[in-house]
Amino acid sequence: MHSQRGTAAAIGGGTPRKGEAGEHSSVLGAKVVLFLSTFINKVDRKGRVSVPAPFRAALAGQVFNGIVAFRSYRQAAIEGCGIDRMARLSDSIDELELFSEARDDLASTIFADAHQLPFDGEGRVILPPLLAEHAGITEMAAFIGRGATFQIWEPDAFATHQDEARARTRAHGATLRLRRPDE
Amino acid sequence: MHSQRGTAAAIGGGTPRKGEAGEHSSVLGAKVVLFLSTFINKVDRKGRVSVPAPFRAALAGQVFNGIVAFRSYRQAAIEGCGIDRMARLSDSIDELELFSEARDDLASTIFADAHQLPFDGEGRVILPPLLAEHAGITEMAAFIGRGATFQIWEPDAFATHQDEARARTRAHGATLRLRRPDE
DNA sequence: CATAAAAACCCATGCTATCCCATGCACTCC
DNA sequence: GGAGTGCATGGGATAGCATGGGTTTTTATG
Structure with a gap:
């Protein structure tokens, strides 16, 4: 198996233009960050991996030029997102009781483990x-x-996981109510 | 285990705004102070430790060039943050009943114990x-x-603590509602 | 006021992550 | 159908960062 290309993906700045597009604040609110599709890239001997271009486009314009990654605590995978999401998370946690245990746990679990990868x-x-x-x-x-986020898996492990997930979904037919635009 | 590097972290960038408190989430203004990840550094025989570069970057531009540290009263750890946050904390405490016991305790526990480390x-x-x-x-x-803050631990002690926190979080599926961007 | 200890200041070093340039495939546009 | 461009990939050069240790200045002490 190898890298699949061009399978479209993230939605960054309206037009398929790539440049740095950039405008974060679309007129009515937050920039749309959407990660779609699957891309398999190689890890070179220095430990580097190309983040799929569409994902990069989705992240364009955030304060930090890179991704934030941390260990998923349910699966053998890496969770990824942009820095903006972490900042929001930080704000949310800041609203919890100042020295509470829940706050502590969340902080040690999420922030301590998060890596900023430029x-x-x-x-x-x-x-x-x-x-x-x-x-x-x-x-x-x-x-x-x-x-709104993405994950990074070992390709084979993901294939297995996906099969299982699919089977489960078919089993108890998961449903989801669509959010109204302004909700 | 030894020092891990380069995993970048905080965002300093913005304007060297100094004021106090303030706004954390203005659209593109406010400086984002985010401490992420874990860095293990050595304490030399003079008692010196390098504060991770990304953390320094997050603190850049504050009125005091250094960190503020005090003993965590729930854990065997040191709480750390920038001077700006202390100012904000002071404001919060100011809102507590004047002369109340809680206020007294907090004040002496935190402020009296706080060290400014340049x-x-x-x-x-x-x-x-x-x-x-x-x-x-x-x-x-x-x-x-x-x-918004960070802690300093003895590496092994933290590893243990983190495992426990992780387990607890997974257990009662601590969840947190993510704040909407404009909320 | 003199002396010792501690803190602030400086300069040196090695490692590695970051920057920069080069290559080749694949899809797209003309 | 041919050439150009976007994007993943490699590898070498450079600068940032953690770390050590010496020297001067400040603070505490007798």
């Missing part, structure tokens, strides 16, 4: 060994779009 | 013995990002 000139990031190990990634890394 | 030319600080002892730090110090 893009190099070519849009690659270095996967910290700790994260790579947790996901069992060595040669290849699969970037999985999940809407 | 950076030296290389971005290091000296850990006051009192604090180091409380956290059981001797050789190495782990800087733990917690969003």
Whole structure:
């Protein structure tokens, strides 16, 4: 198996233009960050991986030029998102009782484990060994779009996981109510 | 285990705004102070430790060039943050009933115990013995990002703590409603 | 006021993450 | 159908950062 290309993906700045597009604040609110599709890229001997261009486009314009990654606590995968999401998370946590246990736990679980991975000139990031190990990634890394966030898996592991998920979904037919635009 | 590098973290960028408190979430103004990830650095024989570069970057531009540290009263750790946050904390405490017991306790627990640790030319600080002892730090110090603040632990002690926190979080599925961007 | 200890200041060093340039495939546009 | 461009990939050069240790200035002490 190898890299699949051009399968469209994230929605960044309206037109398929890539440049740095940039405008974060669309007139009515937040910039749309959407990660779609799956991309499998190679991890070179320096530990670098190219973040799929569409994902990069979705992240364009955020305060930090790169991704934030941390170990998923349910799966053997790496969770990824942009810095803006973390900032929002921080705000949310700040609203919890100042020295409460819940707050402590969340902070140690999420922020302590989060790594900021800056893009190099070519849009690659270095996967910290700790994260790579947790996901069992060595040669290849699969970037999985999940809407507002994405995950990074060892390709084969993900394939297995996906099959299972699909089977489960078919089993109890998961449903979802669509949010109204202004809700 | 030893020092992990480059996992970048905080965002300093913005304007060297100094004021106090303020706004955390203006659209594109406010400086974003976010401490992420974990960095383990060595404490040299003079008691000096390098504050991770990304953390320094997050603190850049504040009125006091260094960090503020005090003993965590729930854990064997040192709480750390920038001087700006202390100002905000002061405001919060000011809102408590004047002369109330809680106010008294907080004031003496936090402010009386707080140390201002200035950076030296290389971005290091000296850990006051009192604090180091409380956290059981001797050789190495782990800087733990917690969003708006950070903590300093003895590496092994933190590893244990993190495992427990992780387990607890997974257990009662601690969830947190994410704030909407404009909320 | 003199002396010792501690803190602030400086300069040096090694590692590695970051920057920069080069290559080749694949899809797209003309 | 041919050439151009976007994007993933490699590898070498450079600068940032953690770390050590010496020297001067400040603070505490007798």
